[in-house]
């Protein structure tokens with residue numbers, strides 16, 4: 204049994220003028236202690252997939268279906284509100300992209316971390332508070348007690364992101380979802396935060412799902428990569444295979460014009476626009492931009508084929 | 523914080539001065555004076571003597587400073603409409619019915635409005651939400667004298683359950699209090715609903731969900747607290763506005779309150795009383811705004827303790 208298991212996930216948002224199909228049948232899994240990267244251009248459904256995994260999307264408007272959506276053995280689609288609340292933060296935690304808006308502006312950081320602890324186990328306010336300080340120290344904040352006493356607006360983005368990581372780890376979750384945790388930060392701070400996440404993941408033996416635009420981040424932090432496009436998983440492979448021998452034409456295009464791997468390197472632009480999520484192309488969503496596409500690609504979604512150990516891709520060229 | 527309060531006090535003092543000058547000039551530029559009576563014209567000599575006695579023959583700025591000098595010592599002069607009394611004694615009777623009826627109206631209407639607003643925000647696009655919108659729209663668009671008239675028609679004339687006058691026995695208070703309550707109810711229903719929805723859409727609410735807080739805790743600890751900041755600041759000005767009596771409600775329900783004096787003093791060209799009323803109102807609004815600002819600063823950490831420190 205995998206720690207996180209997602210099969211055939213579909214998420215859509217009905218709108219006045221049609222239905223936004225954000226995720227159109229995504230499948231992947233994460234094991235304990237393993238780190239999985241999700242890459243893909245903007246709008247490919249990365250965030251929605253992770254939000255759906257924790258059932259954080261409001262339903263309605265969101266419509267979610269999956270043949271399997273399990274986190275630590277719990278069927279997330281069948282779980283009721285109380286079950287979900289008890290899992291979130293304790294079994295599966297999440298770190299978000301923009302630390303500046305992630306905290307409630309009227310409570311101190313220490314209070315908000317302590318609140319998370321107290322939501323999941325019995326602890327006095329004072330005990331939760333000193334634990335919050337210990338957590339802040341653990342994410343390498345030098346003056347944890349001053350930071351715990353601060354309100355969000357008093358801290359820098361990097362400091363707040365550390366605090367959000369401390370909060371996410373406060374109940375020692377089994378899996379951490381990190382949705383572009385460094386995008387909103389200064390370049391110098393980005394590397395530190397990534398390093399921190401990596402270290403803590405190893406230390407706690409957590410599963411990690413790292414969403415990013417940054418191939419450098421992928422190369423440095425994850426074991427396995429899922430490449431998403433148009434709400435679907437195009438390719439999935441161990442990180443070395445993705446860089447050394449990409450199989451799917453989309454992955455090849457992503458890697459193709461990359462001279463070398465350095466942190467901070469973004470996905471390159473591929474000619475053509477992303478698919479319109481409320482009117483996705485027939486067949487393979489990448490076919491309008493694919494140099495190797497033929498009539499079949501436009502007509503029918505390719506099946507997922509094995510391309511190596513732990514590796515698979517969805518492309519007619521590989522069948 | 524101390525500097526903040528001092529700044530506020532200074533700006534309020536300035537406001538108060540400017541407003542008092544404007545009111546004074548306005549009162550004196552309304553055509554006609556207290557002793558121009560059409561039915562019983564005074565002989566010019568007598569009229570002049572009376573004018574001199576009340577200081578009305580002096581240049582305006584002299585009159586202003588004399589008047590304000592008195593006001594600062596609590597002397598608002600003699601009301602022309604009741605020369606046997608002082609303005610203070612005349613009005614000291616009148617504020618009680620206004621405060622009781624208007625004040626209770628706000629104290630009942632505001633909490634009901636807040637509850638309705640919360641219920642509407644948490645049950646968006648359900649009948650509760652539509653009810654709240656309807657109440658808010660009607661309450662804010664129907665003038666209060668129409669509301670009063672409808673209340674009198676239905677409950678006093680047709681059903682004959684309640685008396686149509688509003689003072690002094692408590693059972694007579696019900697209709698005017700209801701009329702007063704409609705505005706804070708509507709205002710707060712709308713305010714609360716939109717403030718709650720606004721907060722519920724903030725990214726930090728998703729983070730609160732993601733860390734496993736129950737929906738109840740999210741709403742009552744975080745969303746309400748964040749939404750209450752704008753709500754707290756409108757309360758006092760609204761209370762002052764209502765508890766000083768509405769001309770319409772007081773004339774509909776024949777309540778001998780402050781509102782009536784606003785009208786009667788203008789009709790009788792009773793400058794001292796009208797000035798006293800206006801200055802009191804200005805002062806109370808100024809104080810209400812100071813307190814609201816301080817409350818706002820206390821509730822809002824971004825203002826309470828300045829910029830980045832770490």
Ligand SMILES: Nc1ncnc2c1ncn2[C@@H]1O[C@H](COP(=O)(O)OP(=O)(O)OP(=O)(O)O)[C@@H](O)[C@H]1O
Pocket residue numbers: 216223224225243244245246247248249250251252416480
């Ligand atoms: N609440 C929503 N209502 C309607 N459409 C939505 C909603 N949330 C996301 N979408 C749409 O779903 C699609 C996928 O969004 P998602 O946020 O998952 O993209 P992403 O891969 O995370 O992109 P980015 O890299 O920009 O964060 C987008 O087209 C987006 O507009």
Ligand SMILES: [Mg+2]
Pocket residue numbers: 249250251382
């Ligand atoms: Mg995203």
